Amino acid sequence: MTENHHSTREFIAFMVQGRQFCIDITSIREIRGWNDATKLPHVPDYVVGVVNLRGTILPIIDVSARFGLGDCKPSPQSVVIVAQVGDRMAGMLVDSVSDILQVAPDDIRDLPDMDTPVGAEYLRQVILHEDAIICEVLLENIISTTLQDAA
Amino acid sequence: MDLDSIKVTFFQECADQLAEVEQGFMTLQSDPEEVDCVHAIFRAIHSIKGGAGAFGFTELVEFAHKVENGLDVIRNEPDPGRDPRLDLIASACDQLSDVIAATRDGGEIPDTSDFVAKLSEAFAGDISDEPEPEIEFDAVPIDLTPLSLEEAAPAGTTHTINIKPTLAFYQRGNDVQKLARNLSELGELSVETDSSQVPNLSGFDSTKTYLCFTLRLTTESPDDEVSDIIEWCEGDCEITHSIDAPDGGASDDMPDLDNLLAGFESAEGDDDEAETSTGEEPEIALEAVTAPVAEIETLPSPEANLPSREAKEPTPAQKDKPATLKTSPTIRVESDRVDRLINLMGEAVISQAMLAQSLSTEMDNRDSPSQNMLREIERLMREIQESVMAIRAQPVKPVFMRMSRIVREACSHTGKKAVLALEGENTEVDTTVIEGLSDPLTHMIRNAIDHGIETPEDRRAKGKDEQGTIKLSACHQSGRIVVSVEDDGAGLNRERLVKKATEKGIIEPGAELSESEIDNLIFAPGFSTAEQLTDLSGRGVGMDVVRQSIQALGGRVSISSNPGHGTQIRLSLPLTLAILDGMVVRAADEVFIVPLSCVLETLSVAKENVHDIGGKPVVKVRDTLVPVINIAARLGFRTIDEMPEKATLLIVESQSGASAALLVDQFDGQQQFVIKSLEANFGRVSDVSAATILGTGRIALILDVDEILETALGLRQNNGSVLVMERAVA
Missing domain, CATH: 1.20.120.160 (HPT domain)
Structure with a gap:
């Protein structure tokens, strides 16, 4: 193992409505195909429903709707990224998983002060990767059900 | 170890x-x-x-x-x-x-x-x-080195102990042999068994005890060590204990003897006999000294009967004994291990259901060997499931028991008199819920005594029993456990509640509140009505904390008060892991479970039989009009109150006694379900108490009938604000 490898962090990149985002690989438990979810009553529209993850009730969050980019209309090609924050687990419904990024610390930057269609409360920082700029999402706020939909 | x-x-x-x-x-x-x-x-x-x-x-x-x-x-x-x-x-x-x-x-x-x-x-x-x-x-450091026979015969005192065990002695798992072994560690012991009382087989009653034992111990240990050993079984045996010191120092010890004997209430009757027999003691002592200790090892255990009798008496006593034992042995297991078992269990059940489904599509022959085998597995799985659940569920009793201390302490602090009455303390709940109950209950009980129960003088003046009663009860209701704390005190003083709430800015001056809204003010943060702050309650955090901790457990708190007669606080808690008997219904292409316990009856209804009264649908069931709640519309799964041509109505009753008809598309039978918490990964969802996993692996929601009824019938404020609040806690 090289020294460089030690400090390199890995991110999973995924697509939502044609936009690329990424998430730290250490908080991801697994990636699953889309299965029809059981709808929940009286919940915000970004909560698609719940699915059975080996006996655990897993809420599914429509990342597109959460970001205010419109409902993503799940298809058989959609993917659920199962992530864990603290002792809570949630599935993030995205269009596809596109890449695994090896990122050197130098390529991780603070979020610039910018005007994006995605509210800044869902983004943590930006990653420079092969000429592309990819936003890392702030998982806590995406799966939190206490934060009201600000978008 | x-x-x-x-x-x-x-x-x-x-x-x-x-x-x-x-x-x-x-x-x-x-x-x-x-x-x-x-x-x-x-x-x-x-x-x-x-x-x-x-x-x-x-x-x-x-x-x-x-x-x-x-x-x-x-x-x-x-x-x-x-x-x-x-x-x-x-x-x-x-x-x-x-x-x-x-x-x-x-x-x-x-x-x-x-x-x-x-x-x-x-x-x-x-x-x-x-x-x-x-x-x-x-x-008494336990010395496990065997007594050496070669040692000089002890020159200590001789104890003669006559034991006639009662049935209770054996039921508690005591054993004369054990007693003898303990005594033999102190010195030399001989045992005689008096089997003269044992009747012939025809008169033998396996629930009676017939054997008497005479234990003679020669020891140098202090007398109280000997009595410490036999003290254990005093309550369950007729015991006489006499002490004789062969050496000259005997008279010095004698005053102690009286003290010792004073402790043996059951011995009193036989004392004289034992005392008068001292004349024979020296001879007996001699015999005891020469008796080999090894005899003790072969001492016949009372259960096994005497070898000489064994032939004559087959062992009815032995056979019947286990049946009379009250408690079976227990083991302590870390709850993590049980949790793991339960999770695996859940997965196995689902996989099995899926297997059953795929098999049934492949071959329709119900009598094929694989189908039979599958049914066998199904049966076994159900049994395993029930046994595993039984491990995890515990009666609420230990927590309830702890409350009697709280009552005592609160009474002595306030100078009031109250007793705790328990009901349904054997109701079983998941251990995590039990753990979470302790603090809220403590607060509530202190509160009930501090604010609810009046002073003995006041109570007498009101014609009540001087001693107040705090009733703590638990029961299962609609797939939840309901714990209630009820006192027979003064009830809430609504006037003062409103005054305080206004002073503290919790409500607007002159606000119109219903009685139940006023009662619920005590749960508001920073609210306290105690004019005198005591160290018991009255810091204004108590009831707020109760509400929060119950909500954290996924529960609800409600209060009802009857001025002059007392206050009742009900906690309704989910059984985080338990089995629920439920009815499977369909509405708007989704499957829902309605707890069987709240369903009174089911009927099918045609569209034209649902009437409209003042914009609200009702249905006539026999002679009464029952409000109809369209589940699909209520949950927002159908945009308007559209209704299928033919529907099924479930007449349900909430815990408060209100009833209504739930309108669903279809009724698919009833079944047992493993309750899965929605709170763990998500949070509380209105109208839903929990979820379960169907045989297909799909999740179905268990409807919270109480909440649906109470909000639909206007018994409770609309849940919009409650939802946000409860989310914040979760």
Whole structure:
């Protein structure tokens, strides 16, 4: 193992409505195909429903709707990224998983002060990767059900 | 096993013993005739003392000893259950539990001198001021080296102990052989069995005891060591104990003998006989000295009968014995291991259901070997599932028991009188819920005594019993556990509640509130009506904290009060892991489960039979009009109140007694479901109490009938605000 490898962090990149985002690989438990979810009553529209993850009730969050980019209309090609924050687990419904990024610390930057269609409360920082700029999402706020939909 | 883990076991056992003590006091409260409870309490305290002695926890031993002495006096009174000093003993036991906790956690040992003084005062006339020789507990380090026969015959005293065990002795798992073995560690022992009472087989009653034993012990150990051993079974045996010292020092020991004998209430009748037999003692002592210790090893155990009798008596006693035992042995298991088992179980059930489904599509022949096998697995799975669930579920009793201490303490702080009455304490709930119940219940009970129950004078003036009653009850209702705390005190003073709430800016001046809204003000953060702040409650956090901690458990709190007659607070909690009998219904292409317990009846209805009264749908069931709740519309899965041509109605009843008809598309039968929490990964969802996993692997929601009914019928405020609040807590 090289020294460089030690400090390199890995991110999973995924697509939502044609936009690329990424998430730290250490908080991801697994990636699953889309299965029809059981709808929940009286919940915000970004909560698609719940699915059975080996006996655990897993809420599914429509990342597109959460970001205010419109409902993503799940298809058989959609993917659920199962992530864990603290002792809570949630599935993030995205269009596809596109890449695994090896990122050197130098390529991780603070979020610039910018005007994006995605509210800044869902983004943590930006990653420079092969000429592309990819936003890392702030998982806590995406799966939190206490934060009201600000978008 | 290292010493630390033995200590852990000791403290766990202390907890068990303390529970036993609580139980004893509870029973005595309702039935002072139950003298056995006094003995049970005594034994529990004695065990704690014994264990503590082995670890050298001197403070604990000393205090336990004081309590034990007091109890000993009480239990020798003619009517121990009604002895007023029992209250003092009860408080002392509370203190004892604090001492144990401090010893366990290595904290500062609470000052017990106050209690010691009180105890000494209360029992001043009964306990001689001898310097408690029994405290020398360190004299009993367990010496496992076998006694050497070659050693010179001990020149100590000879004890003659006659034992006639009662049935209770054996039921508690005691054994004369064990007793004999313990005694043999102190010196040389011989045992004679008197089987003359054993009747012929025809007259043999397996629930009676017939054998008597005479144990003769020659020992140099102090007399109280011997009595410590036999003290254990005093309550369950007729025992006579006489001591004879062959050497000249005998007369010096004699005064002690009387003290010792005073403890053996059951021995009194036979004392004379034992005393007068002292003339024969020297001869017996001689015999005892020459008797080989090995005899003890072959001592016939009472269960096994005497070898000589075995031929004549087949062993009915032996066969029947296990059936008469009250408790089966228990093991302690970490709850993590059980959790893992339950999770695996859940997965297995689902996989099995899926397997069944794929098999059934492949072959329709119901009698094929694989189908039969599958049914067998299904049956086994159900049994395993039930057994595993039974491990995890625990009765709420231990938590309820702890509350009697809270009542006692609160009463002594406030000078009020109250008793705790329990109901449904054997209701089983998941252990996590039980753990979470303790703090809220403590707050509520303190509150009930501090604010609810009136002073004895006030109560007398109102024509009530001077002693208030706090009723703590638990029951299963609609797939939830409902715990209620009810007092027969003054009820809430609504005028004062409103005044305070206005002063504190919780409500707008002049706001129009319904009675139940006023009652619910006590749950508002920072609310306290106590004019005098006590150290019990009245810090204005109590009820707010109760609400929050119950909500954190996924529960709800409601209060109802009847001025002059008392207040009832109900906690409705989910059974985080439990099995629910439910009805499977379909509405708007989704499957829902309705807890069977709240369904009164089901009927199918045609669209034209649902009438509209003032914009609200109702249906006529026999002679009554019942409001209809369209589930699909209510949950927002159908945009308008559209209704299928033919529908099914479930007539349901909420825990408050309100009834309504739930309109669904279809009814698919009933089944048992494993309840899965939505709160764990998400949060509370209105109208839904929990979820479950169907055989297909899909999740179905379990409807919260109470919430649906109460909000739909306007019994509760609309849940919009509640939702946000509860989310914030979750």
